[in-house]
Amino acid sequence: MARNRTRYRSSQIRRGVNKQRQVGFTQGAMQLAKRLHREQDGMMVWGLIVCILFFLVLTAFVYNSGKTVIAKVETQNAADAMAYSGSVWTARSLNTITATNHLMGELDALYVLHHALGGRHLDQKDSENDGTWEMNSLDISLALAAGNLGRTLQELLGINLGPLSRFGLHSLPVLGHEGFDEIMKGTFSDLNSSIFQAKLVLRIRMLVLYLQHDAKLADLISTTGQALVAAGSIIGLPLVPGLVAKIVSIINDIRDLRRQENDIANEYQRLTQLERVAQGMRGFKRTIPSIMSTLYGYQKALVNIAPTIIRESTTEIASQHEAEGFVTGQGRLLADTPLPVEPEPGYRQLPNEEHSQLIRATYPWVTHWRKPIGPVLTAMSPRSFVALFYANWTERYTLQSCEWMRTPTSRKYKDELTSINYRNSRHRSLPTVLDDLLRSVSSVLTFVLGKPSQGNGENGRDIRLFVLSGLNEVNAAKGKEAWNDDRNRRDATLKADHLFCQFAAARTQKQSVASGMFFRQENPQGFACVAQSMVYNANEKSMMTGGGGVLGLGKDRQPRVTWDTLNWVGFVPEYEKTWIATAILGSVADIFQQGISQPEIRLNWQAKLTPVTRIRMARGFVTARQSDPQSHELLSASLETLLTLQNH
Numbered sequence: 001m002a003r004n005r006t007r008y009r010s011s012q013i014r015r016g017v018n019k020q021r022q023v024g025f026t027q028g029a030m031q032l033a034k035r036l037h038r039e040q041d042g043m044m045v046w047g048l049i050v051c052i053l054f055f056l057v058l059t060a061f062v063y064n065s066g067k068t069v070i071a072k073v074e075t076q077n078a079a080d081a082m083a084y085s086g087s088v089w090t091a092r093s094l095n096t097i098t099a100t101n102h103l104m105g106e107l108d109a110l111y112v113l114h115h116a117l118g119g120r121h122l123d124q125k126d127s128e129n130d131g132t133w134e135m136n137s138l139d140i141s142l143a144l145a146a147g148n149l150g151r152t153l154q155e156l157l158g159i160n161l162g163p164l165s166r167f168g169l170h171s172l173p174v175l176g177h178e179g180f181d182e183i184m185k186g187t188f189s190d191l192n193s194s195i196f197q198a199k200l201v202l203r204i205r206m207l208v209l210y211l212q213h214d215a216k217l218a219d220l221i222s223t224t225g226q227a228l229v230a231a232g233s234i235i236g237l238p239l240v241p242g243l244v245a246k247i248v249s250i251i252n253d254i255r256d257l258r259r260q261e262n263d264i265a266n267e268y269q270r271l272t273q274l275e276r277v278a279q280g281m282r283g284f285k286r287t288i289p290s291i292m293s294t295l296y297g298y299q300k301a302l303v304n305i306a307p308t309i310i311r312e313s314t315t316e317i318a319s320q321h322e323a324e325g326f327v328t329g330q331g332r333l334l335a336d337t338p339l340p341v342e343p344e345p346g347y348r349q350l351p352n353e354e355h356s357q358l359i360r361a362t363y364p365w366v367t368h369w370r371k372p373i374g375p376v377l378t379a380m381s382p383r384s385f386v387a388l389f390y391a392n393w394t395e396r397y398t399l400q401s402c403e404w405m406r407t408p409t410s411r412k413y414k415d416e417l418t419s420i421n422y423r424n425s426r427h428r429s430l431p432t433v434l435d436d437l438l439r440s441v442s443s444v445l446t447f448v449l450g451k452p453s454q455g456n457g458e459n460g461r462d463i464r465l466f467v468l469s470g471l472n473e474v475n476a477a478k479g480k481e482a483w484n485d486d487r488n489r490r491d492a493t494l495k496a497d498h499l500f501c502q503f504a505a506a507r508t509q510k511q512s513v514a515s516g517m518f519f520r521q522e523n524p525q526g527f528a529c530v531a532q533s534m535v536y537n538a539n540e541k542s543m544m545t546g547g548g549g550v551l552g553l554g555k556d557r558q559p560r561v562t563w564d565t566l567n568w569v570g571f572v573p574e575y576e577k578t579w580i581a582t583a584i585l586g587s588v589a590d591i592f593q594q595g596i597s598q599p600e601i602r603l604n605w606q607a608k609l610t611p612v613t614r615i616r617m618a619r620g621f622v623t624a625r626q627s628d629p630q631s632h633e634l635l636s637a638s639l640e641t642l643l644t645l646q647n648h
Contacts, residue, residue, distance in 0.1 A: 072527050075508045078321035079531035080609055082314040083504035086327045086337050087533035087607035089313055090502070093306045093339050094535065095603040098565045100299055101465050102601055104292045105361025111288045112366055112401050113373070116393035117278045119190025120420045120455070123285065128186030129196070131421050131451035133442075135186065138203045142184060145210035146177045175217060175251070177210055178258045179265025188275045191423070192416040194377075194393050195271055195278075198384035202268050205383060206261060213257045220250045267381040274380065289461055292405065296463045303339050303466065310337045318506060325506035328623045330469075330499055335623055340499040340535075341565065343464040345472055347406040347413070354575045355476040357465040357565070359402040360558055364572035364599040366398050367555075399577060407460025414457025422453045467565055469499055478559045479543050494615065500563075501534045503616045503623075530620060532612040537562045538604045539569065562604075569600040 121129045130136065143149075183206050189196040227243035230236030314327045329337035344350075344357045353359070374387040400417040407413040416422045423442055446452060467476075474480045482495040507528045539562040555573040558566075 071508055072529070074321055075323055075506050075527040076529040076531070078318050078323040078506035078508070079325065079504045079529040081317045081321070082325060082327050082506060083502055083531040083533035084607060084609055085313050085317050086310045086329065086502040086504065087535045089306065089310045090329070090337070090339060090535045091605040091607045093302055094341070094565065094605040096302060097299055097339075097341060097466050098567050098601065098603055098605070100295050101357065101361050101565050104295050104463065104465065105358065106365050107288050107292055107295075108358065108362040108401055108405065109365035109369060109398075111285060112362065112394055112397045113369055114278060114281060114285045115397050115401070115417065116194055116390055118188060118195050118275055119193030119393075119416070120418065120422075121190035122188050122193065122195075122275065122278055123282055124420065124455075125188070126279075128188055129190065129421070130186060131454070132191050132196075133445035133448065133450035134191070134200055135203075136449045137445070138200070138207065139184065141207050142180070142203065142210065145207055145214060146180050147214075148180070175220070175254055175258075177213055178261035179206065179268070182265040182269050185268075185272060187272075188279065190416075191421040192393070192396075192425075194386055194389035195275055197389045198381055198386035199268060199271055201384045202264050202271070202381070206264050206268075209257055209261050209264070213254065213261070216250055216254050216257065220247065220254070223247050223250060264383060267383055270380045271384065271386065289405070292463055293461055296465075299466055303341060306339050307337050311335070314504065321506070321508075323506045323508045325504060326623060327502055327504045328620065329502035337502055340469045341466040342469050342472060344406075344467050344476070346408055346462070346464055347403045347460065351475050353403060354399065354577055356402055356406065357467050357471075357476070358405060358463065359398065359575050361465065361566060362402060363398050363575040364558075364568070366394050367573055368599050370394050395577075398575065404458070405461045405463040407462070409459050409462045411460050412457040413460050414455075418455065418458040420454035421451070422455075424453075465565065468563060470495070478561045478564065481561070481563075483563070484561060496534075497613055497615060500536060501532055501610065501613070501616060503612070503620045504531045504533070505529070505620055505623075506531075530612050530617065532610050532616055533607055534610045535605060535607050537564070537567065538606050539567055539602055542571075567601050567603060569602045570598070572599050 115123070183203060187196055187199050189199070223243055223246050227240055227247060230239040230243060310327065310329075314325070318325050326335035327337055328335050330340055347353070350356060370391065374391065377387040377390055380386070397417055400415050403415075404413040404417055414422070416425050423439070423446070468481070470481045470483065471478065473482070483492050483499065485492045485495075505528060507526055509526045540560070541562045542560045555576060557571040558568060558574045560568055560571070
């Protein structure tokens, strides 16, 4: 019982305490409420809480907005960098192609300048050229004129008569013919060369001098006999002084003839020395076609590998911006950026062979480098007209070398350039009747005194310089390309956009946001941006092609279209085939080339960013669908807006 009473009292005490606590809490809350109602203390705490919440929301908003803007800017920067990088690599490739085009043109010019000296025989043979009726007939004529019967029989019979061929009128100590031993030396040059024709002229002039010399000797013998007869009779004594004076005059004439003969022999000797010098340079010349083939192979490799380089470069740039994307060019629907170039047509595929890119790269250097050579040749042998012959053969071999280089490797090219003593060149401009007559006479004389041409030509090299795409469509008529059509600027702009512009699209992943439960991600799939770039040439354009110089005697000029794979800076001559006139005007016309400067080039292909054009945007969507579906999905959201862009 006592234990139960104790428990009861304890429970009563606990109930009382709890009741007092409840009453105290209620009274305290009521007092606090009254106090808050009466006093303003503590309101700043609630304001601070509200401000902190506001600034937290604002900070999250600014953070998310800044992150979104940065992501968009980075994506656009990636697209711009990808487009610009693609055009920069294209510009570098075009500059490289331009430089190698000129290098091949300069090498071909060196080949032409050397070949014009001695031709095919000088290149291929170490022996004298005894296969032409011109030289063989003059050998016989000169031996007869010099009174050397032994040498005459030797030339006719082809038998070496030894000492008998050393005696004749030329062996007379004082009155004999000068330069016989030198002029009877043959030539190492080909029939179709300047040295051969110059030596032929000297031999003909020497033959004329020998005939005059023979006539003077005959006159001297006759006059001397008359003087002896007159001196032996009293009646004839008065005639002796006149006859003696005549003898002295004849001897003076013979001395003058001997001096002229000696001068011609010296010129002939200098031409022979020039042949020896040219022979010493054959080794380098023979490597020129192989070097050109190597350079052309390098060009083809560059054209093939350039899209890969551009793709790898743009991919690397995109990764640096933490983006993905593609670049496309030349109107392609795939992610590919080929260079806007193509090989020029091969031989006989152009209506005008004189306007091939190779001859346009070669001829200015031929005309420039032969200017100092002409006066040197004239100083060496003024009586042989070697400088005029040299101008003629540099003109002819410029065209033939370019034709040979552009001939496919599976075909033979046969002409004066590639055959020894060739007489049936297709590049003859004589009237048909006269040409047929000369051909018949030459055939008969070749059969009797000479030999037929040697060699069946040589396989082509298939070297076709790269030109901008579209030039072949207008048959190499520079300035008339589709992108140069000033009469239809819209089509010209579309063509330029197609060939020289590149379109890039870049895509980045979606960005995380702060307070994602309060802020919505506006770009749940990421960002996609586009850009366009253009490759262009910054050189000055000029379509003035008329002949310059005194009285318009200069050659026509090549058009400077700037958007080209030659990029001449000044005016350079255009090749013109004028076989009849070149023998005389070939070198003389160089004097009148006022306004034709030294060949100079400026590698000036550059790149720049341009507005995105509507046609590029439309094709970019097709490319994105095939190459990057995610970019296509992102770009489709703004398709209606983007397609309103106009051409630049």
